[in-house]
Each structure stands twice: as structure tokens, then as C-alpha cells.
Amino acid sequence: MPSSGSAFAREVLPVSPLPPPVTRIAVAYRAIEHAFDVPFGPALNPLKHLGALGFLLFWLLVVSGVVLYVLLDTSAEGAYRSIDELAQVPWMLGTALRGLHRYAADGFVIIMLAHLAREWVLGRYKGFRRVPWLTGVPLIALAFVCGIGGFWLNWDQLGQYSAVATAEWLDTLPLLASPLARNFLGDGNLNRLFTLFVFVHIGMPVLMLFGLWFHIQRISLAKVFPPRALALGTTATLLLLALVLPVRSQGPADLTRVPESLQLDWILLFIHPLTVSTSELAVWALLVATFAGLVALPLLPARRQPVAEVHPDHCSGCRRCFDDCPYSAITMVPHTNGRRGVQLAVVDADLCASCGICVGSCPSSTPFRRAEVLHTGIDMPQWPINDLRERLLQGLEAMPGPKRYVVFGCDQGAQARATAAPDVLHFSLVCAGMLPPSFIEYALRGGADGVLVSGCREGGCEFRLGQRWTQERLSGEREPHLRTTVPADRWHVAWADRGDEAALVSALDQLRARAGTPEPFLPLESTP
Ligand code: HEM
Ligand code: SF4
Ligand code: SF4
Secondary structure (H helix, E strand, O other): OOOOOOHHHHHHOOOOOOOOOOOHHHHHHHHHHHHHHHHHOHHHOHHHOHHHHHHHHHHHHHHHHHHHHHHOOOOHHHHHHHHHHHHHOHHHHHHHHHHHHHHHHHHHHHHHHHHHHHHHHOOOOOHHHHHHHHHHHHHHHHHHHHHHHHHHHHOEHHHHHHHHHHHHHHHOOOOOOOOHHHHHHOHHHHHHHHHHHHHHHHHHHHHHHHHHHHHOOOOOOOOOOOOHHHHHHHHHHHHHHHHHOOOOOOOEOOOOOOOOOOOOOOOOOOHHHHHHHOOHHHHHHHHHHHHHHHHHHHHOOOOOOOOOEEOHHHOOOOOHHHHHOOOOOEEEEEOOOOOOOOEEEEEOOOOOOOOOHHHHHOHHHOOOOOOOOOOOOEEOOOOOHHHHHHHHHHHHHHOOOOOOEEEEEEOOEOOHHHHOOOOEEEEEEOOHHHOOOHHHHHHHHOOOOEEEEEEOOOOOOOOOOHHHHHHHHHOOOOOOOOOOOOOHHHEEEEEOEOOOHHHHHHHHHHHHHHOOOOOOOOOHHHOO
16 A cells, blocks of 8 residues: 555655656647647647548548449459549549549548657657557558559559559569569450459558557547548548649550650659669668668667556546546456455556546545545556645645645646746646646645646647546536536636746736635635
């Protein structure tokens, strides 16, 4: 049974937990994300929904691809004609369909690479994120194979160029007994190869679907659909592109001639000009090095993170931590107390993100419990909830007044220490979601005139759900909720990222102006 802080807390964080360092590249990236917050607003910022946008584009590709497949003549002779004829369909419906499919494919690759880059610059490939990272890597290869294979199905000159260039590139490795490129030279083999194209282009999305399923397996409530406005805006943009820049075939394939000038899709087909300007082997080396690097990245040693600890004597099996954990690190098992039907939370150390969101969700974390040492059902060893209660009471007592404000900040967002002032007692939690809402009332009853809660901007929570759960708990939509008897003018929230410290200070000033009423809130002794 832990006392006020476990061995980890005493050994690693003897005085006060310090927020984790942030790399320069992450700061630079956040500046870009913040620039996007201006026109889109934090909730609709596409950079915060890249995974969900990837899913949207995937489904747009599937739906438009199924319709195209119905219209496609799957023989080498008929394919060009059947796709080219789409341009004649009235109301530009065929043009819209073809363009939507092509631009969704380009968009998918751009979004996927942007998503990868975002996770990389934010350092999200280590520890508990190893699995989503490693399951993401094969998706890159599948996306390109599927995208490039799509051009072959048109069987126009661009498709021919890409198919032959790919075959020649594959032939530089002694993988096949007879060179693939030679197969294109004999017309007799063309239909057989065309069946292979169809198989590649249709088989890959099926594999991708499996891959995507694995990818989000360990992510609780993964965002697989963007907000409606963003989804509609993205689809409308693709349709507009399809009509303004129609995708047209580039003359029927003719294997007796080498195409002279082609309009290339640089996003999906960049590998061909890259091969021409370097060499086949150089491109192979580049690919192997890139994929090896991507696979090695999460295997590098990572800093040991403390794991949430369950205290069975204080766990009633209510499942709130299970519901709120953003990485499905908690499972419920029969309780060790032997009471029939009662469950106990168990944490999987490999999955735990050390975010503390479970502590904020546990009903036993309420500071109003009269026990001298506050033991809760689930606690963070580096920042036990009892330490927070003790430091809060001692800090409030030590403040001279006449006014006292408490700031519950978050290590990941704007730094709470930026609010340092004689009338401010500030704390930085691992995540805003770690704060049991009852601490706000407790601080007010303990002598605070106002309480400011802060965390990352909407959609930017380092632990995905901390900001959302905090917002919902404070507004009473989620348990544990803040009691409605707590006067609204005595507390305030500020969603502010690292670098937004000025916004945090200004939120505190607003609170000072609002909470400056003379009557003190009911003292702790009168708590019902
Ligand atoms: C093929 C397209 C991809 C799609 C559609 C996709 C989709 C998603 C989705 C929906 C999430 C959950 C987001 C959330 O709810 O917070 C996610 C998370 C993640 N993805 Fe991807 N992903 C793709 C490719 C990749 C690639 C290529 C990588 C890196 C190699 C990657 C790395 C990650 C990581 C590390 C997370 C966890 C983020 C976190 O813990 O906050 N993904 N992805
Ligand atoms: S600390 Fe976070 S990831 Fe770990 S069990 Fe608690 S809620 Fe889940
Ligand atoms: S929230 Fe607390 S009481 Fe409920 S299951 Fe989790 S640890 Fe147990």
C-alpha cells in the first residue's frame, strides 16, 4: 500500500515533478499547427485530424473505386476505352468520378505522409506508441503499390510507362526467373498481366483495411471520422478539383512505341523520374534505408515511464478508468476481494502512457475523503493524488492573501509556472485529465478565491482524450463531474498549448476580475 508517494516518486522526483522537455522541431511544428488554428479553429484544424482524414479518403477511394470497377472493361483491349469514355458521361459525372478517385488517392498519400511526419516530430513513436507506429509503416508501402497500380488499369500511355518502368525496376533485383519487363513485350501475355494489375489494385486496399484495423487496435475511441464540416469540406474540395482539373487519359497504350511526353502525377509516380535521375539500385537502397529507419526508430531505447498503480482496497470496480483510458491499457478482472460480481482494474504496463487520466476519472480520488492519507483506486507513482491534496492545503495556508488563486496546469500545455505571482498557487499535472473535478471545489473551500484549470488546445491533447474528458467532466456531461453548486464565476478553463503562456496569464487575469467578489466560498468544514 503506498503512503504519500511511492518509491518511484521519492527516487525520481523528490521535490516537484518537472514537465518533460520539448524538442525545437516540435515547437516549430506547433507554430504551424497554431497558424492553421486561425482560419479553421482548433476543433476543425485538419492537422489535428490527419488520421481521421486518412480514413475518410480511404473510404472515398473505396466507394469511387467500386463504381469505377463496375464501369471498367477488365481486358487490356477494353480498359482504355471504358475509362476514356467517362469523359463523355453527361453532367460531367464521369469526370467527377474519375477525378474524385485520382485526387483522393493523391490526398491519401499526402495526408498519410503528413500524419507520419506529425507523429515523428512530436516524438510519438516510442514506448506505448510503438505498435501504432510499427503497424503504420507497412501502410506506406501498400498505399504506394495500390496507387501506382491504379495508373496501369487505365492502360493509357502513362499507365504503360509506369508499368514498364516498374517492371524494369523490379527486374534489377534477381527476384523472378524471367524478367517481368519482357512479359510486356509480347501481346500474348498482356491479358494475363492485366489480370495481375486488377488483382494488385483491388487486393492492396483489402490488405490496407486489415492494416488500418491493426493500426488503431490499441487506441481507445480512435478518431476514424473527421468532424462533419471537415469531411464535407474535404469531399467538396476534391470534387471541385476533379471538375476544374479533369483527369484525362493520355492516349492508348502502344507497346511498340515509347511515350514521348507525359503528364506525370508527381505525388504517386515520383519514383519513376527519381529512378531515371539516379539509378534503379539507388532507389532500392533509398527505399530499404527509409523503411529500415522507420522500423528502427521506435526500437531505440526510450525513457522509462511510470505506470499507473491500482490499489485494490480502494477500487470499487466502477469501470470509469477503463472507459476513460486513451490507450486501452486497463482491463477489468474479478476483484481480489472475492465479492461476487465486483471487478478490479488492472493496468497493462506496456500500454500505459503514464498520462494520469485514470486518476482523474476514479471516484476514490476525491480530496473530500476524510482519510489522513488520500489513497485512491488508481494513482500515478510520480504524482500521487495525496501529494496534490497535501500541497494544495499547505500552499493555501502559507499564502498571505488577501486573494488566493489556484492554477491546475498540465505538463504538456502552456506552462503553469508562467502564472507565478504572490497570489497564485500553481501545479502542473501530467495531463489536465488527471485532475479530479472535485479538486476545484476543494480548493475553493480550502480558501482559494478562484481556480484556473488549463490544458492543451482542443484536439491537441498529447494523450488524445485528456482535454476532452476534462471539458466534459467540468460541464457535467461525464463522471466524475464538477458539482453544479460550485459558483461558475469562481473557476475558469484555459485551453492553451506550450508557447501560449500569455493566454494563460490573461485567463488568470479574467478570473481575478470575475472572482474578486468579497464573500468567501463555504469553508471545508461545512462540506456536505
Ligand atoms: C495509411 C494511412 C493511415 C491512417 C488512415 C492512419 C490513421 C490513424 C488514426 C485514425 C489514428 C488514431 C488517431 C486518434 O484517434 O488520435 C492513428 C494514430 C497513429 N498513427 Fe496512423 N494512420 C495511417 C498511417 C500511419 C503511419 C504511416 C504511421 C507511422 C509510421 C502512423 C503512426 C501513428 C501513430 C504513432 C499513432 C498514435 C497517435 C497517438 O498515440 O496519439 N500512422 N493513425
Ligand atoms: S495512466 Fe493513462 S494510459 Fe495509463 S492506465 Fe491511466 S489512463 Fe490509461
Ligand atoms: S475508476 Fe477507480 S474505482 Fe473505478 S474501476 Fe478504476 S480504479 Fe477502480
